[in-house]
Amino acid sequence: MQICSAREIAAFVQDGDTIVIGGCGWGLATPEALLEAIEQRFLSTGHPKNLFIVNALSIGDGDKRGLNRFAHKGMLRGIVTSHFVSTPSLRKLVFQNKLEAYCLPAGVIQQLIREIGAGRPGLITHTGLGTFVDPRQTGGKCNEASKHELVELLHLHGREYLRYRPFKIDLALICGSVADTKGNLSLDHEAVTLDFLSLAMAAHNSGGHCFAQVRNIVQTRSLPARSVAVPGVLVDALVETPDQTIAYDTPYSPALSGDIKPSHPRVQNEPSEVARKVIARRAAEELTENASANIGFGIPSGIHFTEQRQHLAQQICMSCEHGHYNGQFLGDALYGAALGSESLLSSLDQFDFYNGGGLDIAFLGMNEVDRHGNVNLSTVNGKIVGPGSFIDISQNARKLVFCGLLTGMETQVDFRNDKLRVIRNGSHPKFVQQTDHITFNAINARKIGQEVLYVTERAVFQLGPNGLVLTEVAPGIKPKRDVLAHIGFACKVDVQHKMPEHIFNAL
Template identity: 50%
Template sequence: MDVAKAVEQIFDGATIALTGSGGGLLEADAVLAALEQRFLATGHPRDLTIVHALGIGDGKGSGLGRFAHQGMVRRVIGGHWSWSPAMQQLAKEEAFEAYSLPAGAISTLLREIGAGRPGLITHVGLRTFVDPRVEGGKLNARATEDLVELVELDGREYLRYKPFKVDFAIVRGSSADAHGNVTLRREPVDLDTYAVALAAHNSGGRVIAQVKACMPEGESVPARLVRIPGVLVDAVVEAPSQVQCTVADYDPVLSGETRDTQCAVAPEVPTGIRYLIAARAARELGEGCSANFGFGIPGGIPGILAQQGRLGTFWGSVEQGIHNGEMLDGPMFGTARNAHAILSGVDQFDFYSGGGIDVTFLGMGEMDGEGNINVSKLGPTVVGPGGFIDITQGARKIVFCGAFEAKGLEVEQHGERVTITRPGSVPKLVQRVQQITFSGAQARIAGQEVLYVTERAVFRLERDGVRLIEVTPGIDIERDVIARMGFRPLVDAALLARRGALSQERAA
């Protein structure tokens, strides 16, 4: 179907489910661009509801940014917002109802909608900003409807993410045959493509699939390679300019079709503050562990492990469905060269929420005295949790990695000693985090092991609070750590003894 004709089907007030991830992964941008052009030319469709699990776009207007126009959307339910600054700004301006839910909860909810079940019932999100006792996932004043409710089953608390009707799914694949069967054989990830299509079809809606090429009459997608069967597909749009991702028109090593062990590229070793934090965090990874690495500072840990000759001693995975391989960082986070396995995002989140990870390494925006972490709302800017909540509430051990302060922090390292040459102007260890993306209280209930690693100090979550357990050599406990925190931590007895000894030395 011609792309303009395909988007003409979309009516005012429709609910559209999207799939995709940063770096152009599974981004059906030819369809989204045509939809944007139609709105700019005619003012329709307007008052849309957009649902997406992961961030979609290049930060310059593609993906979710195609909907960032006054009047085009009435509601956005997003797992991650950072790839569309324009949409983030409209959320600040109360231009629409803004909600954020865990990425895995959104993907899995779409599967449940497609299966006709009464929403998603899960522990994921308890006591975080998604919990209706906290914020209910509402990001601005215009968001007033309760999308999540607290329920109790067999004496235990759960959250129920409520189902809704999906009118349209916009998905992407590599190619389609004359039967409408779509394959993702040349894509680096599968994400929640099938769940998104299923939710629309079984809601009585329609599925628009963008592909790079339609196969000639008489040829068909091999049955084992069909990801979306033609029974779910209502329109196939051919987009010859479609590229695999932002770094490659097509690389079969990224899509897992071939292996290239001759040109293996070692992960980049981080430098500066990122090195200090990643190197200390890497000590928490035991041999044979199932591990997850988040975006940002934790993305530097594989470089440390490579430097130490420890690659291959653990099983790594990321939320986009990738297992092992040479994980890519930056805008291509969520992909890997020579991956061992590529699962659907829904299957991956089931693995995470059910406790499949021994240890996860994740970023740290803000931290408070209750052990809470905020990464989902920084100042007035909506970021969203992505898979952060799904991962942290299923992992047995969590290692948060972040600089002690932000904006201007500079340090020098001399051997094992670290000196703060310029403190940061924005504190990150605060009295109360702005938004609870990770709940210290829930972690205590679940009996999880939790560490907080910075360039100058390490903290541990305990029953009675957050305890300072390590201070980097060269750092003054009182001046460089405690005095620059928004709360006073518990302090390990060995550190107290060390501080007393240093005080006596100075006095002498």
């Protein structure tokens, strides 16, 4: 086993290489020292150039780290990822048509890499059908520079599937907590497990190489066998980085890695804004005992802090796509990490669970909703940001609760004298005639029998046989004046009752 410096690894990278990169979010389990060394070599020499990078959950700090390190003219020819939220430097190049860019569901990317490692003919799945990654729409292409067909439609036994095509991998760059001198790598002290075994296997079995960055290297046979996540046969070289953090600017923490349980739970408070509080409480009404649930980020995250959530905390199984179960899921720079998890799977195993229908209910955000009930969460103002794990989750959960403000972020309401009153409507209504992108396909949802709700601060809609149906309004809200006048299409009204009164208590 070679033990190298990050600069030596960077010197090994060739022009035109296809590189799969481990890590996610704001530097969780990310081989940042290797990415930095590759960037510095390019800035000094102009090589390696024309790289093609693949990363499932995206890595970045909104500035210069993570995948942002590849956003130099000539360094990159293309990218496959699930979103560009934390990589504005790359997003700018995508908008300018200066590189090929493909956005695919995060779980699909991880599962495809596993199929590549196993030598199978790509990934065949229903996930993505009817959405923008379907080849009958954009095939996941983000701009005019993206010419390759990564996805094709198949018909098997009378059913439609998508086949995501395999590709050759030259390098895998991964991160670990510790490795022994034979390259056996452990992730025991990381906040996530992700998909590192499949990345290493895909590179190795493609005839490529796998390089791992670790916090420290120990003697062979000193690691417990069950702690080894990636066997040494798949690792070609190690880089020891003693100051490696568990996430950007976050040092190793045994509470984040699951080595200890926090002695006291973090103080959790409901959102301060009345509108967000109402949405979270109404959405949480859909929780039931023994449900397997996923709660997305943004407005849905407020559900974690509602009384209903606390009441059912011991009777439901909460999970996130990064692999955590029943932990205190964190946000912002630590999104993807959790405190006090009961268990931690690899994200790849978690996506398999979701893909097979393991979720009873999912609470997700919504950028736009159209008259059919389709949801767009992958573009903002017509520009791609990507779906992340949204498609993997929304297409496979048995029940969906989309959460959002009826007229956008500037919406303001208050509750007085037992009535909700609209103080200000936002300038960017979410309910439109036609969505820019289809990230959730309502027609497919009806075909497979998904129950779908759309919860706002003043009204609740359901997905009916022919589109949206207005089914609930808040006390004091007039359907025609306060709801229908602010959506971009005619909508069936079947208001049999108001939103539950108790969710408005102590607002």
